[in-house]
Amino acid sequence: MTLLNLLASRSSRMKASEIRELLKLLDQPDIISFAGGIPDPSLFPAQAIGDAYQAVLGGKEAGTALQYQVSEGYLPLRKWLAAYMGKLGVQCDEGNIFITSGSQQALDYLGKLFLSPGDTALVTWPTYLGALQAFNAYEPRYDRLNTAGGNMTPEAYRAAAAVNGGKVKFAYLVPDFANPTGNTLDVKQRETVLDLAGELDIAVIEDAAYRALRYD
Ligand SMILES: Cc1ncc(COP(=O)(O)O)c(C=O)c1O
Structure with a gap:
């Protein structure tokens, strides 16, 4: 008997974690890896x-x-x-307020709450891998969110979502020191995202993982 035949169809979208693969490099003594966000253990407030x-x-x-x-x-x-x-x-x-065990559990809940198979999530390209991994289990499609402007019209986003059998449900973004680009949105760019979300009548998921890391 192989359990593989019993897995839910969504499991086929669950690939080995790219983040885990990146972190494997840490075990190689001749590599200083900047790929994963690994804090210096000497700074942990043990x-x-x-x-x-x-x-x-x-x-x-x-x-x-x-x-x-x-x-x-x-x-x-x-x-x-x-x-x-x-x-x-x-x-x-x-x-x-709902406390979760790290952001991954929160992102998983949000995917579970919002996404039916075929629904559309708007994300910046590139975006945080961990978020895509959490959402992927709920079988969405992704469409591109351009924070600098030049987005499709709300009608075009809706039409593209409908062709794929779903609706646009939310925009996910990291507005401060984004992973992996490091990009921070200015007020105008934030307003652009909010205007689009308002016109599409969708939720905005703000991942503020790095907001407090501002030194000036
Ligand atoms: C944008 C973003 N959100 C969340 C996380 C992870 O947060 P947590 O440690 O709470 O799971 C990271 C870590 O790389 C990240 O880059």
């Missing part, structure tokens, strides 16, 4: 993280920390994040 664990597990909250929680995540953290988003100009409360 002491601070150790102290934080000790403070929680050695205190009154240990039981709460180790107990099951609601799927949305730890309420005090969600409240803190809602206040943080407020400072960034995004008015929300803890009901709008």
Whole structure:
């Protein structure tokens, strides 16, 4: 018996992770790889993280920390994040916050929520490989999002999506220090994306992985 015959059709779109393949180069001593974003381990705040664990597990909250929680995540953290988003100009409360294990789980949820097979996701070319990998499982097609302008008309995007049997569902982009280009969108480019999304009546998924890494 081979389990391969039993796999769902979407599994055929799940290729070996390009990111994992890139990271394999790290094991080769003669290669200094710039391909994956691998932080310098000497910069990890090991002491601070150790102290934080000790403070929680050695205190009154240990039981709460180790107990099951609601799927949305730890309420005090969600409240803190809602206040943080407020400072960034995004008015929300803890009901709008959902904690995930890294971005990959969030991107997977978003693909699951929005994409039926054949639906269209708008992405910049190139874009973050991890996002494509997460979305691929939901069998979308991709169309090109030009953040500098020169996009197709909303009608043309819709028509192309319909030819492929679906609808345009969202635009995914990394507006600050994009992976892999390093590109940051100016206000006008952000407005261009928002205008297009408004005309298409689609969601915008902003991957702000690097926004806080601004030094000036
Ligand atoms: C655009 C972008 N989003 C997300 C991630 C990964 O984020 P996380 O470590 O939270 O999974 C990366 C890492 O390379 C990235 O470049």
